[in-house]
Amino acid sequence: MLINQSAVKTIIPQREPFIMIDHLLRADDSGFSTSFEIKEDNVFFENGSVSSSAIIENIAQTCAAGFGYLGSQAGEGEAKLGFIGAISKLTVSGAASLSDTVETNVTILNSFENIHLVEGTATVNGEPIVYCQMKIVQA
Numbered sequence: 001m002l003i004n005q006s007a008v009k010t011i012i013p014q015r016e017p018f019i020m021i022d023h024l025l026r027a028d029d030s031g032f033s034t035s036f037e038i039k040e041d042n043v044f045f046e047n048g049s050v051s052s053s054a055i056i057e058n059i060a061q062t063c064a065a066g067f068g069y070l071g072s073q074a075g076e077g078e079a080k081l082g083f084i085g086a087i088s089k090l091t092v093s094g095a096a097s098l099s100d101t102v103e104t105n106v107t108i109l110n111s112f113e114n115i116h117l118v119e120g121t122a123t124v125n126g127e128p129i130v131y132c133q134m135k136i137v138q139a
Helices: 005-010 052-073
Strands: 023-028 031-037 082-092 101-112 115-124 127-138
Touching: 005 023, 005 052, 023 052, 031 052, 052 082, 052 101, 052 115, 052 127
Parallel strands: none
Antiparallel strands: 023 031, 031 101, 082 127, 101 115, 115 127
């Protein structure tokens, strides 16, 4: 684990109650991995699970954490704001329920200056629940 739950706020611009990652597990030039436990106090938790929108946000925050960590290692200041420019190839094949741990892997497919095309897969117990490609723009 690279960053634990208490230090996540130092590498992402999001703040409570919208933090959707607990741990940064891996960050390098090829991609990032995070974990996130679903808890009852999550703002997206309803009727025993979180929505696919929450998992899409988790994928975006995995990008924020990975880029934030790499930036901090390079001596950059605060975490940069990022925006989802587009989402494509979205596949929702499951849901995350209370106490599930979502493991998210992001692969960087292409980058041009501050624009990144990434592929994200969120899994629960090794089974994919959400897959998408995302264009992320860093401010």
